[in-house]
Amino acid sequence: MSLLSAARAALRVYAAGAAVILAQLLRRCLGGFAEPAFPPQPERVALVTGGTDGIGYATAKRLARLGMTVIIAGNNKPRAHEAVKKIKQETLNNKVEFLYCDLASLRSIRQCVQTFKKKEMPLHVLVNNAGVMMVPQRNTVDGFEEHFGLNYLGHFLLTNLLLDTLKESGRPGRTARVVTVSSATHYVGKLDLDNLHGSRGYSPHAAYAQSKLALVLFSYHLQALLAAQGCPVTANVADPGVVDTDLYKHVFWGTRLVKKLFSWWLFKTPEEGSWTSVYAAVTPELEGVGGRYLYNEKETRSLEVTYNLKLQRQLWATSCQMTGVPDVTRDVFSR
Numbered sequence: 001m002s003l004l005s006a007a008r009a010a011l012r013v014y015a016a017g018a019a020v021i022l023a024q025l026l027r028r029c030l031g032g033f034a035e036p037a038f039p040p041q042p043e044r045v046a047l048v049t050g051g052t053d054g055i056g057y058a059t060a061k062r063l064a065r066l067g068m069t070v071i072i073a074g075n076n077k078p079r080a081h082e083a084v085k086k087i088k089q090e091t092l093n094n095k096v097e098f099l100y101c102d103l104a105s106l107r108s109i110r111q112c113v114q115t116f117k118k119k120e121m122p123l124h125v126l127v128n129n130a131g132v133m134m135v136p137q138r139n140t141v142d143g144f145e146e147h148f149g150l151n152y153l154g155h156f157l158l159t160n161l162l163l164d165t166l167k168e169s170g171r172p173g174r175t176a177r178v179v180t181v182s183s184a185t186h187y188v189g190k191l192d193l194d195n196l197h198g199s200r201g202y203s204p205h206a207a208y209a210q211s212k213l214a215l216v217l218f219s220y221h222l223q224a225l226l227a228a229q230g231c232p233v234t235a236n237v238a239d240p241g242v243v244d245t246d247l248y249k250h251v252f253w254g255t256r257l258v259k260k261l262f263s264w265w266l267f268k269t270p271e272e273g274s275w276t277s278v279y280a281a282v283t284p285e286l287e288g289v290g291g292r293y294l295y296n297e298k299e300t301r302s303l304e305v306t307y308n309l310k311l312q313r314q315l316w317a318t319s320c321q322m323t324g325v326p327d328v329t330r331d332v333f334s335r
């Protein structure tokens with residue numbers, strides 16, 4: 001990628017962020033964000049990736065408050081134990097635990113799923129939340145560009161390995177749910193299937209946006225697969241808005257300064273940022289409904305190309321090759 005293309009990608013990402021910030025500001029001026037109410041969820045089990053911090057922590061806490069058994073899947077043991085302790089104390093729900101899962105390692109994801117399955121627990125909600133943003137060019141353990149490998153492929157594998165448990169746990173009228181956290185940056189993302197490793201030039205902005213676009217395509221194709229198989233599982237995408245979290249630690253210092261000074265005004269709090277994920281995970285309004293892009297707890301349209309079935313299939317097939325997951329969609333959709 002040339003310097004000019006990298007600069008264009010950065011401008012596009014900043015423009016997408018600025019548009020969301022303006023909308024959030026307008027909403028604050030018009031009365032702010034109202035915390036939605038959700039019904040209690042006893043007997044339900046949720047697994048939240050990246051539940052140690054930011055939006056994931058707020059999501060895990062809210063689900064625990066609703067009475068769910070919550071498993072935080074993360075790669076930082078001390079922070080995870082601290083998060084579990086705090087959530088237990090604050091929600092008085094003792095059914096919160098930690099499962100080690102480094103999403104930057106396919107082996108670790110497989111081990112995590114194995115450990116989870118040994119517990120013989122159901123799984124009603126999977127929240128694919130963890131992520132990194134605009135990190136310098138580096139690779140995951142398996143040699144994938146980090147945004148694509150961790151944000152997207154890690155969740156692709158995790159979801160596929162947990163699908164049988166989700167299918168067994170859902171039932172008609174009370175489906176299991178896969179919630180995948182994307183971002184407004186997907187609107188400016190481009191999927192470059194020939195340069196997924198970033199080897200033909202790297203832009204951290206383009207790489208982040210691409211990973212978030214891939215998650216939307218994946219989620220829609222997953223929903224199509226589940227519907228075609230008649231499974232009691234749905235898949236939706238949650239867009240949290242622009243939220244005051246540590247995700248911004250790798251962005252340009254000027255942006256970090258603006259965030260430090262004005263985030264209280266311009267950004268959502270992590271709790272506000274978690275509402276759409278929690279909405280997707282539990283609201284009765286979405287019972288049996290999948291394949292939606294949700295923003296501010298409402299359905300909205302994602303980038304036009306995300307509805308392109310051919311691209312969804314290509315990405316799914318490539319992801320299967322990269323992660324070693326058998327591609328069942330070929331049989332299902334060729335029937």
Ligand SMILES: NC(=O)c1ccc[n+]([C@@H]2O[C@H](COP(=O)([O-])OP(=O)(O)OC[C@H]3O[C@@H](n4cnc5c(N)ncnc54)[C@H](OP(=O)(O)O)[C@@H]3O)[C@@H](O)[C@H]2O)c1
Binds near residue numbers: 052055181
């Ligand atoms: N903040 C925003 O404005 C915004 C906007 C749109 C979308 N999002 C999306 O929201 C999601 C959550 O982001 P956030 O804002 O809450 O950021 P955050 O506070 O930085 O949280 C990211 C989480 O991901 C975890 N994580 C990072 N690397 C991991 C790995 N290798 N394995 C397992 N977990 C890992 C982190 O755990 P450790 O730190 O313990 O490693 C942390 O819990 C991301 O998918 C992000 O793209 C955020």
